[in-house]
Amino acid sequence: MSDVMIKLENVTYKYESNENEGVVALNGINLSINKGEFVVILGHNGSGKSTLAKLINALIVPTSGKVYVNGMDTQDEENIWHIRRTAGMVFQNPDNQLVATIVEEDVAFGPENLGIHPKEIRKRVNEALTAVEMEEYKDYAPHLLSGGQKQRIAIAGVLAMKPECIILDEPTAMLDPSGRKEVINTIKKLNREENKTIVHITHYMDEAVEADRVIVMEKGNIILEGTPKTVFSQVEKVKQIGLDVPQVTELAYMLRKEGIDIPQNILTIEELVSAL
Template structure:
């Protein structure tokens, strides 16, 4: 679904000096996978996300979306239909005054038949559990509900992949939970490829694989268990691990015989019961 080959990207400032935000990124994402990209602010993860539907083009290297080279202008329309993008602030993606009209905006721009648009809008709203709000005004919704509407707007365009650039950064814990549950549902039930850019470690636990970025480079990769078991390495680059993993690490330091790759409360309960 996604392949990047030695992707390098630089920003230039007014003085003419360059800042390299990405340095030789090589990432592959298979169809139906759930990938999380982690890193603190300035690590390059949002710049990387914008390359995945050709909002940015590489200075060097190449990005392929379902085999289509993002540098080829003829591919742009198909790339953006294949890979939808959800941003941090849902208010920046909502354009209409009624929920169902907002979800219809994308398919209308694609020239989809009006009868099909009606079906797509209803299906998308049902998928994100917002169908009952279809006649509401978006500005009356909570942050989590708005973000689910933004996701529905992307879904109505029938993408095979959705890139989410810190979609929960501006939400409270309840809104974050709503959005993450929606993302998991899209991946497991609709087989949509997910690329989640986040700095919340607990969200990355749900992924099939994790890439950790630092200063424009991928410095760690693997399954959540493989990555988060390296507690000291994660902390050395200024990130945390999931709270349960941190607790397990502390208990291991106290001499308690626990696995180092515990990620969830449920896993911790099972291991503590085993010790008992």
């Protein structure tokens, strides 16, 4: 077995449009994500990051180039269901993803559709709800939960399919700060404790600080790639494309400009306090 979970080879994707030539959403992307890796993809709206997510989940297939998920070619229709079981997807709006009237039924929806034995479903639902720390809410109606809790239920629904990889497309964009924290902590835990490969798409920089690797997209291209430290040390470039850097990173950058001697790769409060 290879260590590569996701591989994109020279992938271009064009959206068709009636009026013009079509819009190039991805432009010859090459990318390889290893099993167990925690990758954050940053970029503003229209940078191509959601298109990338849809390609990995075989919701769309490349206009040219190849996408492989755990060695399976997404263009081969026979692979589609296997790919979606391997790489589960969580979307931005929790209300659009929950289908049942009771939390545990919602989590069971995926495995039920796989035709799994009820006993096994029961086990998976319990495990998934425990993993997102929502077991005590199993009898609740989803609409009575907070945004963060709903999003964790959506993640549990994906977990119950036993994917090796989870792709999250701006899962925190509609949440308040405490909801965001809940979801981020859940994602980190799944990566660390369950060794799930995580592809987390966001435009919140602070969510990228703890990733193994950060990929910055702009106009369908990967323009920066590396550890959070190497990426965020390029404050100017990051700001130029309209993304945020953490306030302490920006402060450190401004102080350096004033001639104060501090390192270029400050990401956390602790690092800046120590540097001063």
